[in-house]
Amino acid sequence: MPEVEIRKFASVVEEVFHEGGPRATTPLRRAAVIAVIRNPFAGAYVEDIQPFMEDLKPLGLTMANRLVDLLGGDPSVVEGYGKGAILGAAGELEHGALWHAPGGYAMRAVLGDAMAIVPSTKKVGGPGTRLDVPITHINASYVRSHFDAIELGLNDAPRADEMALMLVMTTGPRVHNRAGGLAADKITGKDGLR
Amino acid sequence: MSADIRKLAVWVEETHTEMGRPITPATRKAVAVAVIANPFAGRYADDLSALIEIGAELGGLLGQRCVAALGIEPHEAQSYGKAAMVGEAGELEHAAAILHPKLGAPLRMAVEKGAALVPSSKKMGGPGQVLDVPLGHKDAAYVRSHFDGVEVRLNDAPRAGEIMVAVAVTDSGRPLPRVGGLTHAEAVGKDGLR
Numbered sequence: 001m002p003e004v005e006i007r008k009f010a011s012v013v014e015e016v017f018h019e020g021g022p023r024a025t026t027p028l029r030r031a032a033v034i035a036v037i038r039n040p041f042a043g044a045y046v047e048d049i050q051p052f053m054e055d056l057k058p059l060g061l062t063m064a065n066r067l068v069d070l071l072g073g074d075p076s077v078v079e080g081y082g083k084g085a086i087l088g089a090a091g092e093l094e095h096g097a098l099w100h101a102p103g104g105y106a107m108r109a110v111l112g113d114a115m116a117i118v119p120s121t122k123k124v125g126g127p128g129t130r131l132d133v134p135i136t137h138i139n140a141s142y143v144r145s146h147f148d149a150i151e152l153g154l155n156d157a158p159r160a161d162e163m164a165l166m167l168v169m170t171t172g173p174r175v176h177n178r179a180g181g182l183a184a185d186k187i188t189g190k191d192g193l194r
Numbered sequence: 195m196s197a198d199i200r201k202l203a204v205w206v207e208e209t210h211t212e213m214g215r216p217i218t219p220a221t222r223k224a225v226a227v228a229v230i231a232n233p234f235a236g237r238y239a240d241d242l243s244a245l246i247e248i249g250a251e252l253g254g255l256l257g258q259r260c261v262a263a264l265g266i267e268p269h270e271a272q273s274y275g276k277a278a279m280v281g282e283a284g285e286l287e288h289a290a291a292i293l294h295p296k297l298g299a300p301l302r303m304a305v306e307k308g309a310a311l312v313p314s315s316k317k318m319g320g321p322g323q324v325l326d327v328p329l330g331h332k333d334a335a336y337v338r339s340h341f342d343g344v345e346v347r348l349n350d351a352p353r354a355g356e357i358m359v360a361v362a363v364t365d366s367g368r369p370l371p372r373v374g375g376l377t378h379a380e381a382v383g384k385d386g387l388r
Contacts, residue, residue, distance in 0.1 A: 009220075010207040013263075014348075018200055130349075151349040154207070155324075 042161035060106030080170035088158035096122035144181025145173035226259035235355035245291035253297035257304030260363035271305035281352035289316035333383030338375025339367035
């Protein structure tokens with residue numbers, strides 16, 4: 001099985017105090033961790049790629065734990081999450097799909113009993129490519145206040161034979177959320193949707 | 195006058211391998227950025243002292259954020275830099291007022307010592323534009339292994355009436371330095387140059 005070769009880690013924490021309206025008493029925080037790893041399938045078509053999902057599981061847990069640490073160490077502050085991948089030009093989109101299970105389940109494991117599907121996006125790109133990683137509520141996908149996104153990328157990655165894997169956690173709704181819909185305190189949290 | 199901060203973001207990147215060679219310990223850079231309201235947006239003012247005071251406030255805040263994000267003691271910081279990008283309703287001189295008169299002293303407190311000039315860069319720009327923050331050794335500007343830079347950008351800043359102010363701090367130089375010159379170990383750090 002191919003080993004996961006990590007070239008770089010990067011992290012970012014954003015704190016949003018306001019966006020032209022009233023200053024939030026508790027700022028919204030968005031945290032992201034990016035791992036730049038070698039794509040073991042770069043440069044050739046490989047039929048059986050699924051074993052790599054198993055190899056990615058420890059990396060997923062490392063990244064999910066880093067996210068919680070970046071937000072202060074208490075997983076209960078996390079209310080939203082998302083994930084994404086950028087595949088270097090010698091890879092294919094399908095390689096990014098290998099991140100769905102290990103990335104998503106790692107965050108759900110670290111957060112305890114998160115019910116909702118982890119929203120995601122992926123694309124092929126070169127160094128400097130930016131990815132808009134979608135974010136939704138961890139227990140009920142329809143919570144409108146928590147629909148959000150964060151733009152991520154690195155100037156030097158992914159190189160052609162690399163992939164940049166991303167996990168994101170947030171601590172609350174958009175800073176001036178007022179577009180209605182299902183509220184976070186009205187969810188039943190049983191089916192992951194409402 | 196204290197800064198009206200809309201948003202703070204702290205980015206950390208670690209390089210673990212380069213060209214297949216392990217980097218042990220990983221080189222690490224942090225950059226902290228504040229998005230603030232430009233009190234002089236849309237009008238000419240002769241007296242920019244409000245921005246000079248904001249610079250003093252942000253030098254300490256952003257320097258401390260970088261040191262905390264790296265998880266180091268202040269004296270373990272090795273290089274630093276600063277930069278600002280002014281939204282379109284401001285002027286380049288606003289960046290100069292923030293960066294040059296008073297930002298340095300509190301930044302030097304945050305990284306302990308800092309005999310060398312803080313390398314800087316400034317520009318006008320809009321949301322999503324890249325700001326490249328130059329990096330140089332904090333005590334001896336001629337240390338060649340520590341000439342570097344780090345890129346920061348935010349998709350939603352600076353808006354027209356805003357200024358993005360960034361401070362970068364590292365605990366290391368480039369990943370595989372081999373172009374000679376004065377080294378970190380040889381630096382005296384008295385005159386800020388060697």
